[in-house]
Amino acid sequence: MRHIAVIGSGPAGYYTAEAAQKQWGDDVRVDVFDMLPVPYGLIRTGVAPDHQSIKGVSRRYEKTALTENVRFVGNVKVGEHITIPELQSLYDAIVIATGAPHDRKLGIEGEELGNIFGSAAFVGWYNGHPQFADLDPKLLGKHAVVIGMGNVALDVARILAKTEAEFEGADIVSHALDLLRASKIEKITILGRRGPHQIMMTPKELGELACLERASPRVDKEDLPDEEDDLILEPGLRKSVTHLRSFAAIPENIHAEKPIEVEIDFFASPVSFSGKDGAVGSVRVERTTVETGRAKGTGEYYDIPAELVVSCIGYHTAHIPDVPFDDRMGRFANDEGRILPGIYCVGWARRGPSGTIGTNRPDGFSIIEKVVEDINSGILGRGDKQGRSGFDALAEARGLDIVTFRDWKKIEEAEEQAAREGAPREKFVDIEAMIRAGR
Template structure:
């Protein structure tokens, strides 16, 4: 019997568990650990609440989770409740699927001012992550700036722009919806250092901005390259730029019908946050592309800003004793191998790139490598105690494990508490989740 411990219950974790089942069938036991009492990682707290169809992938993970040889071990913090060394002593292989939950800093003066947030915190706030339930951003100002040109920046801009009616059917948490209803924002600026051809926004998500009830996207036609230049782009990128061109073509007469504007501000690098205790403006250096290279023009402008959300990437949480690549913000690894018996998968392996589906081949690949290491003897001949050994350790320390069946009770309670039209009302405090399981 092979015993695997997977740390992290998001897509990477469950795809890896699925791969282990396909590799070894009944001859494997997989324990999936998470410090929260609820599974699914960014499916629950990262995917936008108005993208319910994407969240539906959790149904696939549930099939894996309810099988006899895979177990969810929630409410366990690896590094506090149990150490990595202890897990390695109990399991044949330990796999980090912890994602990249920390914001990459802007690293500019003024970042410490009030009403300046990273996207992990801000997205976590409106998605009900327990770490960020009390964030309480101030939306009483007129101007928001979102730094970044990826889909996360689009998510934040869309959430800040929607009317209450447009959140029907979403699982945005009530504390966020209540604050958004009272928002006084008039302009949401999406700031990127490069131009339209360099955006990392996908067509579907970009197209949603053109369908908002009370917000109109704006692109300066002067920022767009000649239309013939679009021919060199990949089809998806070409479609995204097509959306930008359609936004630029919206007549001024139509813009007056909307209460908010979503402005795309290309060729600008944030240099300094200005304010007294809280943000009031953002100083931006203008850039240009010359022979494919980004250069500074020497021009500086100041953008009014009452709220700033930085969406420039994420970093994995380092763990003492586990090699870490500080520059890349992920575990140091060779195609997923960290040290003998220690592996990583998903964003913890490759950094915050790819879609949810990218984690499936990643999970299958790491299981193939673990199988190779079993066959070569690199993991040793002696089999370890695995699940029974951990259960004995947990009992001795009086650890309060939340199982997947406990989670189903939490989920049922969230569904019962949902406001009209919503799929659920998430519990945003761990104590509430524990009480809800009964």
């Protein structure tokens, strides 16, 4: 019998558990650990609440989680409640699938001012992550600035621009909806250091900006390259740039009909923030040019009003004691997923915050292939470790309050019963409340 510990219950974690099942069948036991009492990682707290079809992928993970040889072990923090060496003594292999939950810093003057947030915190706030439930952003100013050229920046801008009616069917938490309902924001500026041909925005998400009830997207025609230059782009990016061209062609009278403007400002690099009374009030921006794909400052500066700032420039993985870390890359130090003998990483914990949800499936299967290689080469043991029973004895001795997948199903049922009209659920944002519901 092989015993695998997977740390992290998001897509990478459950794809790894699925791969282990397919590899060993009934001859494997997989324990999927998570510091929260609820599974699915960024599917629950990162995917936009109005993108329920994407969140539906969790049904695949549930199918894996409900099998006898895969167990969800929630409310257990590896590195605090149990150490990596202790897990090594119990399991044949440890696969770290913790994702990249922390925001990258901009590293510019004034970043410590109030009402400036990273996207992990801000998205976590409106998605009901317990760590960010008390964030309390102020939405009473007229101007918001979103920094970044990816889908997360689009998500943040779209959430800020939507009417309450447009959240029909979304699982945005009530505390966020209450603040958004009272929002006074009239202009949202999305800042990107490079140009239209360097964006990471996908066509579907970019196209949604044109379908908002009270907001109109704006792009400066002068920022767009010659149209024939689009021919060299790969098809997805070409479609995205086509959306940008359509935004630039929107007549001024259409903009005037909608109370919120969403402007995408290209070739614009934030260099500092300023404000008063401890809160941000403006951002200084340097105009850039793109040379060999990289942004270069021109020395031309201008200021943009900004009473709210959300930085969406990327994430880094959290450290775990006793696991080598690559601080420069913001991920675990690894060689194609191998960290140390018997310790592996997968998903964003391996490669950094890149790729889609689906990218994690081949990643999970690949790492299990490496585990098999290491078993066959004698790097790993004979398969005589205690695994689940050993962990349970240790957890009981330490008084750990473990949440199982069946407990989670009770939490899920309680969230569905508490949903406001038109919403699929009302998420618990307090860990103790989650645990009580699970019991």
